[in-house]
Amino acid sequence: MTAQAPLTPTKTVEMRDENTILEVNNLKMHFPITKGISTRVRGWVKAADDVSFFLRQGETLGLVGESGCGKTTVGRCIVRAYKPTAGEILYRNEDGSVVDLAALKPDEVRPYRKDIRMVFQDPYSSLNPRMTVLELISEVLKVNKLESSDTIQTRVGALLEKVGMRPEYMQRYPHAFSGGERQRIVVARALITNPRIIVCDEAVSALDVSIRAQILNLLESLQKEFNLTYLFISHDLSVIRHICNRIVVMYVGKVVEVSDALEIYTGPRHPYTEALLSSVPLADPNGREGRQRIHLEGEIADPSNPPSGCYFHPRCQYAKERCKTDAPELRDLGGNHFVACHFAEDLKLAAVIK
Amino acid sequence: MVQTTPMNKSLAPTPEEHVTESLDLEVASQWKLMWWKFRKHKMAIIGTVIVIIYYTMGMFAEFFAPTHFTTYNEQYVYAPPQTIHLFRDGKLDPYVNGYTFVRDPISFKKTWAVDETVVVPISFLVRSEEYKLWGFIPGSLHLVAADNPRDPFYLLGSDKSGRDVFGRIIYSARVSLTVGLVGVALSLILGIMIGGVSGLIGGWLDNVIQRLIEIIMSIPTLPLWLALAAVVPLDWQPLQVYFMITVILSLVGWTGMARVVRSKFLALREEDFILAATLDGVPRGRMIMRHMVPSFLSHIIASITLSIPGMILGETALSFLGLGLRPPVVSWGVMLQETQKVAVLAISPWLLYPAVAVIIVVLALNFMGDGLRDAADPYQ
Amino acid sequence: MDNTLIDVKDLKVHFFTDEGVVRAVDGVDLKLERGRTLSLVGESGCGKSVACRALMQIVRNPGKVVAGEILYNRGAEGGQAEIIDIAKMDPKGKEIRDIRGKEISMIFQEPMTSLSPMYTVGNQIIENILLHTNLTKEQARDLAIKLLDQVGIPRADRLVDEYPFRLSGGMRQRSMIAMALSCNPNLLIADEPTTALDVTTQANILDLMSDLQKSYNMTLLFITHDLGVVAEIADEVAVMYLGKIVEKSDVYTIFNSPRHPYTQALLKSIPKIAIKREDLDPIKGMVPNPFRRPGGCPFHPRCPQAFAECKVLVPTTTQLTPNHSVQCLLYENFANRIATEQKQ
């Protein structure tokens, strides 16, 4: 690795502080591009490129950005669906010991899979339609021998009740449920192993407005009850605002801003965050005529062929000469507010909340 | 219904909706849903019934055929079809009329005519000619037969040795239909194994397999069959020839199946529920058997049904051309071989009945396959 | 002078499926005023798409317009009224084909499904222009380039020869808009045109649409499930639930003083950027299965204010103010209806 790690000064397996449960350092995930029948690699999609952030025990961290910026990729690296190309994913076990998940071989990851679970976006495609609810939820217990087979039913039943479903529905197939109910099943499947971290990848994006609120409330009350830590991936900034304590903003595979949730909305420090926030439609028509919106010109950059310097410079209204050549590092502006922009201190950016 | 203890009134779905829901649909498995969808297709149901009848008749040919396919009667060569009369003298007493010779007044050729005065008594579910079911279970019960096995009883006429065409068609079904089934089974095994390796392991192996499939697919089927069938030695036992033919048919047939299986595996790898199972730590074997295969098995069954007709036609074509099965084995193709001479066909057109049998079963299998294909994905 | 472009009266569209009849649109009244934007909002499956497809007679099989009128004033603005009933037209007839794509045009959620991958974007726009006008091919091509330029496509003279799949989602939606505008329609129906797009692109498209609406002075029927988008773009709002319009008013009234319990609940259940609330207030239960619609007020099983009569009486439209109507028994004087219905 050539880039220096901004969040960890040394390369020992040490984490920031006792409160940090997961720390991602300079995570890179590059997918090879091949064409036609040849297996020759023609280039790389840099879906995640030098991503660094950390998760505190019990918090909800939001990961936002436009489509294709690498949110899902980061989430899947953390649950080790992908083996990262480079970087560290440090995880603090319950006993305080620290392990680098990124370095583990596939079969060494197994013990950690029950600690870090995932909730998917699409409640239709993430449940095997050919298995009953009981089979779906209990499979992880069975294949990992985490529970004896005669108590599995009681355990699944109790959990179903926790997520607001009737335990009698255990023997039904997923097609008998609506989108919202399916998402409850997906949440139950994630919870059955008593995890510590749950990666929610667009967990409510496919749901209707009224159901979305039910699931958001469910996630919040489960978090309190089981002291869960969420990495909440979403492109919906209103949902993120509602549920997250801190927010990571991504643009084309890179982290551009990390901060407390309220600070992002009251005082964004990166021009991309400002533009993203100003695009969010507010559910309030009063005073809409006077509202100023920042229009982002041009297209989002191609992660296999990103621009030079700051990836955002072709669309940034504050860009100067330096932005075309120098890539800005993610810098700590103090108060746990990290920004990757050369002029973060000087810019006066508009906020959505005054 | 049992009342749950909701954590919070807004979290639990309201009970009203569920009470009204029919439990039936909710606990229905994949196969039940498929059946509900399948039974909506009238033609598919008809096709299925026909296919079942065919296979049952083929299976119990000894019972359904009035006489064995080798039984001959040199007195009645090329005898025309008879009609069954159910009533005699107002009583239920089925019979057929016998035959007599007439000389055509113009050509002076000997032709058959039905002799109304001769009565050949027949019976349903009657003990007549003895047989050994599947070669070892002795029996003599027939669905319908002449009371005296030596009497002429030719529902669909007789052939050049005075053998019953109807009975031979039934015995042929046993051979022709199982060639289709065994051939498909062989190509299925080959297809799933090779396609599975290709889709699951991928890499250069996948590349090699795909190129091989393309090469095989680019060779026209019929010439390939002909070439392969031509090298089958003439002195082989009928059973050996039979297996050789099925192997030849499936050597060509597996490629399509392999492609389907491979593409299904590739598509499934991207599915969220497969990723979810991976994260659950499901081992590879269970992943394939429990998650992947069930989700395309129904598609495979549908495409099998659609490829059996090809196999049946293939066997028929090879045998017709004299390159497939050979007498004394009897199959539809073998029977149709006799119709190659126009002169024979002109005086005894009933020898074409095996072709009718082929057409009906091919159509029926196609209808059934279409229905299955539509029902294969019940979750849409 | 009456400024109504389209007056929909008691429109009913039913789907006759094997499992039963789905009353997708079940008695809808709507008035579209010239030069205004009406937003039709509601949860998935409430019948928004079917209702607006009925306006162009493009309801998919097995759906049928079974009742109601769609009175369309073809006459020029301020001129002689020329009212025809679209609901009575044959879906395959010449009459409606002349209107479709010319006087009323539509853009869809997924532009890829309505743009053919086989032809260039330009070809498809030119095709539509030639079909409905007397322009020559060259003139049509120039017009197409001008339109693409107008919807904010850079280097329109080159992009006109691109195939749709080579464009990004936002660019495709822009070309769809250009195509829809090509014959200067009286009414543009937009069915969730920004749902598949990123917020940044969505913001651009929304601004583009309201600019175009002003410069063309067209009527816009904007369908969405996103209340944020409604607040941005709508003049008038109609809230739909299970095939009925439960509340209808101008956008400020709907957001500031909603009266129907469903509208109130909907607004309470969405997370808002400006205020952080401890707990969202979701609507209990879920949208019922289309084959098992509840009797009485369709919302009663989920309504926090439901009372006994809601289970049996179907609410009728109550006019609260001249431009605010609601279908809810809370506001209806139903005493004499009970009497008459009991007599029957």
Ligand SMILES: Nc1ncnc2c1ncn2[C@@H]1O[C@H](COP(=O)(O)OP(=O)(O)OP(=O)(O)O)[C@@H](O)[C@H]1O
């Ligand atoms: N398995 C893969 N192989 C190759 N490229 C991939 C793969 N997965 C993702 N990518 C590419 O990586 C980039 C980031 O994708 P990712 O799915 O992480 O984005 P995202 O932020 O989750 O977007 P969305 O909001 O649309 O879900 C995209 O350009 C995508 O095409």
Ligand SMILES: Nc1ncnc2c1ncn2[C@@H]1O[C@H](COP(=O)(O)OP(=O)(O)OP(=O)(O)O)[C@@H](O)[C@H]1O
């Ligand atoms: N082709 C069809 N066959 C049967 N029912 C249909 C068909 N199309 C729509 N429906 C029914 O009509 C109702 C309304 O559908 P519609 O597509 O208008 O909903 P919508 O409000 O546009 O929802 P969405 O937000 O999901 O687009 C649904 O309940 C649906 O079941």
Ligand code: SF4
């Ligand atoms: S570094 Fe430059 S281009 Fe990048 S966001 Fe900051 S000002 Fe804009």
Ligand SMILES: [Mg+2]
């Ligand atoms: Mg994603």
Ligand SMILES: [Mg+2]
């Ligand atoms: Mg719709």
